[in-house]
Amino acid sequence: MLLFAATALLLLAPWTEGAVPDGYLLHEARPHAARSLSKRHSTLRSDAVIPIKIGLTQQNLDEGISHLINVSHPTSTAYGKHLSVHEVNDLFSPADTTVAAVRKWLANATNMNETSIHVSKNGWLVAQVPVHAAERAFATRYYEYEDLNALGFYEAGDYYAQADLNAFFTQYAPNVPNGTAPIPAFIDGAQAPVAVDDPTNTGESDIDLDMAFSLVYPQSLVLYQTDDRPQANLTGIGLLAGEFNTFLDALDGSYCNYTYDGLSGDSPGVDPVYPDPLPGGYKGSLQCGVYLPTRVISISYGSAEADLPVRYQRRQCHEYMKLALQGHTIVEASGDYGVGSFGGDGTPSGCLSGSGQNQTIYNPDALSSCPWILSVGGTQLNANQTIFDAESVMQDNLEPDGPALFSSHGGFSNYHERPAYQKAAVDAYFANHDPGLPYYVANANATNVGANGGLYNRAGRAFPDVSANGAHFQTYRQGLPLQLYGTSLAAPLFASVLTLINDERTAIGKGPVGFINPVLYANPGVLNDITNGSNPNCGSSGFPAVKGWDPSTGLGTPNYPKMLELFLSLP
Numbered sequence: 001m002l003l004f005a006a007t008a009l010l011l012l013a014p015w016t017e018g019a020v021p022d023g024y025l026l027h028e029a030r031p032h033a034a035r036s037l038s039k040r041h042s043t044l045r046s047d048a049v050i051p052i053k054i055g056l057t058q059q060n061l062d063e064g065i066s067h068l069i070n071v072s073h074p075t076s077t078a079y080g081k082h083l084s085v086h087e088v089n090d091l092f093s094p095a096d097t098t099v100a101a102v103r104k105w106l107a108n109a110t111n112m113n114e115t116s117i118h119v120s121k122n123g124w125l126v127a128q129v130p131v132h133a134a135e136r137a138f139a140t141r142y143y144e145y146e147d148l149n150a151l152g153f154y155e156a157g158d159y160y161a162q163a164d165l166n167a168f169f170t171q172y173a174p175n176v177p178n179g180t181a182p183i184p185a186f187i188d189g190a191q192a193p194v195a196v197d198d199p200t201n202t203g204e205s206d207i208d209l210d211m212a213f214s215l216v217y218p219q220s221l222v223l224y225q226t227d228d229r230p231q232a233n234l235t236g237i238g239l240l241a242g243e244f245n246t247f248l249d250a251l252d253g254s255y256c257n258y259t260y261d262g263l264s265g266d267s268p269g270v271d272p273v274y275p276d277p278l279p280g281g282y283k284g285s286l287q288c289g290v291y292l293p294t295r296v297i298s299i300s301y302g303s304a305e306a307d308l309p310v311r312y313q314r315r316q317c318h319e320y321m322k323l324a325l326q327g328h329t330i331v332e333a334s335g336d337y338g339v340g341s342f343g344g345d346g347t348p349s350g351c352l353s354g355s356g357q358n359q360t361i362y363n364p365d366a367l368s369s370c371p372w373i374l375s376v377g378g379t380q381l382n383a384n385q386t387i388f389d390a391e392s393v394m395q396d397n398l399e400p401d402g403p404a405l406f407s408s409h410g411g412f413s414n415y416h417e418r419p420a421y422q423k424a425a426v427d428a429y430f431a432n433h434d435p436g437l438p439y440y441v442a443n444a445n446a447t448n449v450g451a452n453g454g455l456y457n458r459a460g461r462a463f464p465d466v467s468a469n470g471a472h473f474q475t476y477r478q479g480l481p482l483q484l485y486g487t488s489l490a491a492p493l494f495a496s497v498l499t500l501i502n503d504e505r506t507a508i509g510k511g512p513v514g515f516i517n518p519v520l521y522a523n524p525g526v527l528n529d530i531t532n533g534s535n536p537n538c539g540s541s542g543f544p545a546v547k548g549w550d551p552s553t554g555l556g557t558p559n560y561p562k563m564l565e566l567f568l569s570l571p
Contacts, residue, residue, distance in 0.1 A: 021139045024139055043141050043142060043143055043144075044131045044142045044143065044144055045131065046130070046131050046132035046135075047130060047131070047132070048130070048131045049128050049129065049130055049131075050128070050129060050130075050131055050134060050142065051126070051127075051128055051129075052106075052125075052126070052127050052128075052129045052134055053120075053124050053125070053126050054102060054106065054124065054125040055123070055124055056094035056098050056099060056102060056123050056124065056125060057094055057098055058092040058093070058094060058123060059092065059093070059094060059095050059098075060091050060092055061092065063091070064091065064092065067083070067091070071083070089121055089122060089123070092123070093123050094123045099119055099125070102125055103117050103119075103125060106125065106127065106137065109133075109136065109137035110127075110129050110130075110133035110134065110136070110137050111133060112127065112129065112133070116128075147219070147220045148295065148502075148506055148512075149219055149295060149499055149502045149503045149506060149512075150183070150219065150220040150221065150222050150294045150295075151212055151216055151219065151220070151221050151222070151294060151296050151297075151298065151495060151496065151499040152185075152221075152222045152223075152224055152293065152294035152296065152297040152298070153182065153205075153208050153209065153212070153221060153222070153223055153224060153297070153298050153299075153492070154224045154226060154244070154247055154297060154298070154299045154300075154301065155192070155204065155205045155208070155223060155224065155225050155226065155301075156190075156225070156226040156227055156232050156247075156301060157200070157227075157232040157233055158200060158201070158202050158203070158204040158205045159191075159192045159193060159194040159198065159200045159201055159205055159225070160182075160192055160193045160194075160201065160205035160206050160209055160223075161193050161194055161195065161196040161198065161201045161206065161478070161479075162179070162181060162193050162196075163196040163479060164196060164201070164206045164475075164476040164477060164478070164479065165180070165181065165206065165209055165210065165213070166178040166179065167476040167479070167481075168206070168210045168214075168475055168476050169213070169214075171474075171476075171481075172210075172214065172474060172475075173210070173213065173214035173217070175214075175217060176213050176214060176217045180213060180217065181193070182209060182220075182221040182222060182223035183220055183221065183222045183223065184223055184225065185222050185223060185224045185225070185250075185291045186225050187224060187225065187226045187227065187246060187247060187250040187287055187290075187291070188226065188227050188228060188231075188246050188250070188272065188274050188276075188282050188284075188286065188287050189227070189228030189229075189274075189276065189281065189282020189284065190225035190226055190227055190228060190229075190232070191225065191229075192205070192223060192225045196478055196479045197478055197479065198478075200229075200233070201477065201478055202477070203475070203477040203482075203484060204300060204301075204488060205223075206475060206476065206477055207473060207475050207484055207488060207489060207492075208298065208300055208488070208492045209221060209223075210473075210475050211473070211489060211492040211493055211496065212298070212492045212495065212496050212499075215493070215496035215497075215500070216496050216499050216500060216503075219499060219500075219503060222294050224247060224250070224291070224297070226246055226247045226250075227246055227272050228272075228276055228280075228281050228282035229280065230276060230278035230279065230280055230281045231272035231276060231278070231281065231282075243270065243271065243303065243308065244299075244316060244367070245266045245267070245270075245271045245316065246266065246271060246272055246274075246286070246287075248316065248319050249266065249286060249287065249288050249289075250287045250288070250289070250290050250291050251289070251291055251292070251293045251323070252289060252319065252322070252323075253288040253289025253290075254289070255288075255319055256286060256288040256289075258315070258318075258319070260311065260314060260315040260318060261311045261314070261315070262311070263311045263312065263315055266286070267309075267312060270308065270309075270312065274286040274287075293323060293326075293328050294328070295327065295328060295329065295499070295502055295512040296328070296329045296331060296495050296498050296499050296502065296512075297328065297329070297330050297331065297495075298331045298491050298492045298495035299330065299331065299332045299333065299367065299491065300332075300333040300486075300487070300488035300491050300492065301333075302332065302333065302335060302365050302366055302367045302368065303341075303345070303365075303366050304341040304345050304346065304350070304363045304364065304365060304366060305363070305364050305365070305366045305369055305413065305414055305415050305446075306346055306352060306363060306414075307345065307346065307366065308366060310415050310445055310446060313366055313369070313370070313415055314415065314416070316367075316370070317369075317370035317371070317372060317416065320370050320372045320373050321372040323372075324372045324373075324514065324515035325515075327511060327512045327514040327515075328512075328514065329374060329495075329498055329512070329513060329514060329515065329516060330372070330373040330374065331373070331374045331376060331491050331492075331494055331495040331498070332365075332367045332368050332373045332374065332375050332376065332491060333376055333378075333486070333487035333488050333490060333491035334365055334368045334375045334376055334377045334378070334408065334409045334410055334463055334464040334487050334490075335365040335368065335408075335409025335487060336378070336394075336406055336407070336408070336409055336470075336485075336486045336487055336488075337350055337405060337406065337407065337409055337537055338395075338405055338407040338408070338409060338535040338536045338537030338538070338542045339351075339362040339363070339409070339410070339411050339455075339456070339535055339536070339537045339538055339540070339542040339543065339551075340362065340363045340405075340409075340537035340538045341363045341365075341409075345363070346363070347359045349537075349538065350363060350537070351363050351537060351538035351539075352449060352450065352538075353450070354449050354450040355440075355448065355449065355450035355451050355452075355453075355454075356450070356453075357450045357453065359538065359539075360455065360538050360539050360540070361449060361450040361454075361455055361456075361538065362411045362412075362455050362456045362537075362538055363538070364411045364412060364413050364414060364456075364457075364460070364463070365409055365463070366415075368409070368463040368464060369413030369414075369415055369416050369460070369461050369463065370416060370461070371416055371418075371419040371421075371422075371461045371517075372515065372517075374465050374466065374494070374516060374517060375463040375464040375465050375466075375554070376464055376465070376466055376467060376468055376487060376490045376491045376493075376494045376554075377393075377394070377408040377409065377410055377463075377464035377466070377467035377470075377487060377490065377535075377552060377553050377554055378393070378394030378407075378408040378467060378468070378469070378470025378471065378485075378486065378487040378489070378490045378553075379391040379392060379393060379394055379408070379467050379468065379469055379470060379471075379490070379530055379553055379557055380392055380393075380394045380395070380396070380469065380470065380471030380472065380485075381469070381471070381472070390530075390531070390532060391469070391528070391530055391532070391557060392530065392532035392533035392545070393407060393408050393530065393532065393533030393534055393535055393545050393552045393553055394406075394407060394408045394469075394470040394471050394485065394486075394487070394490075394533075395407040395408070395533055395534070395535065395536070396471060396485055398485065405536055405537050406485060406486075407534075407535040407536060407537070407542070407552075408464070408467065408470065408487060408535050408552050408553060409464075409487065409535065410463055410464050410535055410543060410550075410551035410552050410553075410554070411456055411460075411462075411463065411543065411551050412456045412457045412458065412459075412460035412461065412462050412463075412551070413457065413460035413461040413462075413463070414442045414446040414449055414457050414460060415442075415446055415460075416460060416461040417459060417460065417461065418459060418460060418461050418462060419461060419517075421517055421518040421521050421522075422461075422462055422465070422517070422521050422549070424521070425521050425524070425548065425549040425555070426462045426549060428548055428549070429462075429546070429548060429549050429550060429551075430458075432546075432547075432548070433544075433546040433547070433548075433550065435543055435544070437455050437456065437540065438452065438453045438454045438455055439454040439455060439456050439457070439458040440452055440454030440456075440457060440458070441457065441458055441459045442457040442459065442460060455538070455540065462549070462551060463551070463554070464487075464551075464552075464553065464554040465517055465520065465521075465554045465555060466494060466520065466527060466553075466554045466555050466556065466557070466558070467490060467530060467552075467553040467554050467556060467557050468489075468490035468491075468493040468494045468497075468557050468558060469489065469490060469493060469557070470485060470486050470487050470488070470489045470490040471485045471489075472485070473485070473489045493558075494558060497558045497560055497563065498513055498516070500560070500564075501513060501563060501564055501567050501568075504564060504567075504568060505567060505568065508568065510568075510570075510571070513567055519566070519567070519570070520555055521549075521555065523566055524548070524549070524555045524556070525562065526558075526559055526562040526563045526565075526566050527555045527556035527557060527558060527559060527562075527563075528556045528557045528558075528559055529547060529548065529555070529556045530545045530550075530552070530553040530556050530557065531545050531546055531547055532545055533545050533552065534552060535551070535552045
């Protein structure tokens with residue numbers, strides 16, 4: 001069965017649920033599971049196979065002390081003659097009689113052959129045992145637990161390489177063991193990881209996982225890899241990787257057929273179609289409601305509002321509202337091209353034309369425009385600055401390897417009205433720091449974009465909400481070290497902060513932070529206000545960062561101690 005929550009762990013039912021059976025001895029019991037684990041309702045299938053490891057009593061532990069003193073005392077003839085790992089393992093390995101006795105017992109109790117029960121170099125008995133046999137042997141029941149505070153990542157069209165993750169862990173996050181990987185939640189034929197030199201390993205997935213693992217480990221990450229390779233690799237406005245409908249289908253079965261304003265289910269010609277008729281495509285049915293969403297989901301993908309129909313995006317936005325109602329936080333990277341989109345997105349410049357204007361109208365991001373997600377802009381420290389200096393809006397000239405105007409994206413939606421929770425902050429922005437740019441007020445279907453020479457919709461949902469560092473991130477891609485930029489760094493950073501806060505709330509019996517936008521707008525002091533820089537594009541200087549909320553950096557970057565104190569104080 002494909003339906004499962006973020007992280008599946010197998011745990012014994014505690015002895016406290018019943019008396020210890022005759023013939024068994026309780027050596028030790030942990031009264032509660034780890035604070036972020038919650039037991040699922042059903043036991044494991046009896047024919048499922050699970051790993052069993054039994055720690056055996058070591059011998060010669062008393063001799064270990066004398067050996068340690070012998071190699072450490074300055075007058076000892078053995079001073080400095082430390083033992084090798086192999087010698088230590090041999091010295092303390094369980095007695096052969098202990099190994100034989102426990103191996104025989106386990107074989108008899110599970111009806112297994114003794115040859116299938118192995119002894120590790122560290123003295124553990126290891127076996128793969130069917131659940132029904134393990135339950136009989138240990139007189140218990142096995143349940144599946146979920147990690148409530150696993151952090152989810154949406155990825156599509158880009159794939160991580162384990163070798164790149166390992167290189168990053170070794171160099172920059174030694175607290176994370178090599179081989180640490182996200183828990184797969186593959187949607188509609190998606191697969192990961194890929195070989196380190198695979199051309200689809202472009203770095204997006206790598207940096208998302210690098211950033212998060214380095215901050216939240218040992219908490220789990222869940223990878224919502226979406227769409228099969230033929231669909232995910234399509235580009236252009238026909239079929240777009242990263243438009244989220246198949247992802248939302250997999251989280252909510254009702255979304256597969258949900259109707260909004262005459263638009264039902266996914267949209268052929270825009271969304272992938274499954275079974276996929278393309279060569280090598282996923283031939284199964286569209287996956288509906290097969291995964292449960294994690295409490296926090298980070299998304300570093302997106303496109304411009306103008307790329308997709310109004311009804312399409314409003315239907316999606318309603319689904320994000322439903323997820324928020326259930327306590328989920330959707331964190332979205334605002335984008336990287338100032339007040340425009342990337343070059344070639346609709347126009348050569350990525351800026352909008354209309355109402356007599358030619359590529360001068362600002363082009364807002366689609367997902368950041370939805371009021372029910374947390375939009376995260378980007379900041380940076382400039383050359384010769386330290387972490388004690390004030391940050392600025394992320395803005396770099398990456399030519400010849402990237403765009404000349406690479407800056408934190410922000411502005412005002414053409415498709416969504418301004419929500420009440422941000423009205424006071426945005427009103428204060430216009431009252432105290434009006435950018436002095438011509439504007440328009442978009443009508444219901446956004447058919448008057450650019451009216452009266454306006455550059456942005458004065459009445460639209462304002463974004464980003466917050467920001468985080470998005471520059472000079474050292475990582476590895478296709479086996480090589482490099483430095484990356486973008487709000488794709490900022491979103492997983494902020495999502496990691498929220499995951500850490502959720503873990504602390506769980507520890508004191510509280511629920512997740514959920515839809516945090518109203519809390520942050522009501523308490524801007526828990527964020528570091530950014531007042532340097534701007535986000536130019538479309539032939540203008542864009543919106544400068546100012547005191548209070550602004551369309552470059554939102555309310556500012558996270559101050560973890562202040563945020564933690566605030567959210568722990570809430571119910």
